[in-house]
Amino acid sequence: MDKLIITGGGPVDGQVWASGAKNAALPILCASLLADGPVTIGNLPHLQDITTTLELLGRMGVEPVMGERLSIQLDGSQVTDCHAPYELVKKMRASILVLGPLLAHFGHADVSLPGGCAIGSRPVDLHLRGLESMGADIRVEGGYIRAKVDGRLHGATIFFDTVTVTGTENLLMAATLADGTTVLENAAREPEIIDLAECLIKMGADIRGHGTDTIVIEGVKRLHGCEHDVMPDRIETGTFLVAAAMTGGRVKVTRTRADMLEAVLAKLEEAGAEIVCGDDWIRLDMHGKRPRAVNIRTAPYPAFPTDMQAQFVALNAVAKGSARVVETIFENRFMHVQELNRMGADIALEGNTALITGVETLSGAPVMATDLRASASLVIAAMMAEGETQVDRIYHIDRGYECIEEKLQQLGACIRRIPG
Numbered sequence: 001m002d003k004l005i006i007t008g009g010g011p012v013d014g015q016v017w018a019s020g021a022k023n024a025a026l027p028i029l030c031a032s033l034l035a036d037g038p039v040t041i042g043n044l045p046h047l048q049d050i051t052t053t054l055e056l057l058g059r060m061g062v063e064p065v066m067g068e069r070l071s072i073q074l075d076g077s078q079v080t081d082c083h084a085p086y087e088l089v090k091k092m093r094a095s096i097l098v099l100g101p102l103l104a105h106f107g108h109a110d111v112s113l114p115g116g117c118a119i120g121s122r123p124v125d126l127h128l129r130g131l132e133s134m135g136a137d138i139r140v141e142g143g144y145i146r147a148k149v150d151g152r153l154h155g156a157t158i159f160f161d162t163v164t165v166t167g168t169e170n171l172l173m174a175a176t177l178a179d180g181t182t183v184l185e186n187a188a189r190e191p192e193i194i195d196l197a198e199c200l201i202k203m204g205a206d207i208r209g210h211g212t213d214t215i216v217i218e219g220v221k222r223l224h225g226c227e228h229d230v231m232p233d234r235i236e237t238g239t240f241l242v243a244a245a246m247t248g249g250r251v252k253v254t255r256t257r258a259d260m261l262e263a264v265l266a267k268l269e270e271a272g273a274e275i276v277c278g279d280d281w282i283r284l285d286m287h288g289k290r291p292r293a294v295n296i297r298t299a300p301y302p303a304f305p306t307d308m309q310a311q312f313v314a315l316n317a318v319a320k321g322s323a324r325v326v327e328t329i330f331e332n333r334f335m336h337v338q339e340l341n342r343m344g345a346d347i348a349l350e351g352n353t354a355l356i357t358g359v360e361t362l363s364g365a366p367v368m369a370t371d372l373r374a375s376a377s378l379v380i381a382a383m384m385a386e387g388e389t390q391v392d393r394i395y396h397i398d399r400g401y402e403c404i405e406e407k408l409q410q411l412g413a414c415i416r417r418i419p420g
Ligand SMILES: CC(=O)N[C@H]1[C@@H](OP(=O)(O)OP(=O)(O)OC[C@H]2O[C@@H](n3ccc(=O)[nH]c3=O)[C@H](O)[C@@H]2O)O[C@H](CO)[C@@H](O)[C@@H]1O
Pocket: 023, 026, 093, 094, 120, 121, 122, 123, 124, 125, 126, 127, 128, 162, 163, 164, 165, 166, 167, 306, 307, 329, 330, 331
């Protein structure tokens, strides 16, 4: 297993570009299963999760054709096998996103249950209940979701008890080819849902209300190919901004968007950062200062994203003052806390709340990455810690951060990978 070795020290200073968003690219790749023609997807990030998804689509018969500028062409009409095996689904929960498109386009699907993971149990009951109310017959046997429908799915009004991002995406995709109207109530409003809906509309889907909590979909008979560029990754962008803020440094992130990061930028300003935004860039400057501690409460978009919680725990660990960070989305998303404490942080956990007392500095230590954003928090903490930190199990970070060491080197970090 690869490791990252980071020697902490100077402030972050430099410019870096944001990659395409993992959490938009994954549903969009799966949406290609709905089309009767080639879908060309641009600005795809080069990430392990993307490779896993392409392998999964390849097993179904959809062979990717590589294009220019990180683009790829996929044709849903090539599907020969509607089966998503455990050995691929276990690598990446977002594989569940093939369920809705396969069922809607081909009338059946066998998809392994994703199972629990480090950050929480993450059930998919709301995906399944929604598909059942659209007429699907679903059985769970041998760890597989076996779903079929006689003829086509039909439209339905579906109320989500809990706001779910991939649940909204799965049902949104399924509804595009259903008979009649589907209304998704208490739908997720994340920017990645808007990006997916815009791609589906280019494929010929009839969707209104995406970006609000009520999405209305009129089913159409078929969808065609299209071209779509994936939106920038707001979580990667936010991670670079926090790295600069923690080290009293400055950064300009390009090829990104400020409008989808409002809650994060507000917290960075509260921490003392000066932030200036342009059409497709964000510049942050801490002017050499130590950040002030900021309280955080995660919640569905547009509130503060759970995917930025670990990075802000790291920031608070070295801030002036003390802070409370409350995680309301996942029941076990504080695995970074004990590793940060090994680096000298002073963080206590009480249920879903981290109570953080800022310390002047952290010290390098061997630490273990436990999930994607926990890994990111350890890497940025290591960049400001005294001495050397060894981050083990970094395959987690490779799921979601493209060329992490090259990009952080551009910002002045002393970071290298040791292949395992
Ligand atoms: C690939 C992708 O886009 N991943 C993101 C997506 O994950 P994901 O879509 O898996 O997360 P959800 O929005 O579904 O989860 C939100 C909450 O709903 C619960 N739930 C969800 C579905 C369900 O059927 N039943 C149920 O109880 C979950 O356990 C969790 O407590 O949104 C999360 C919340 O913003 C992000 O952290 C992930 O980065």
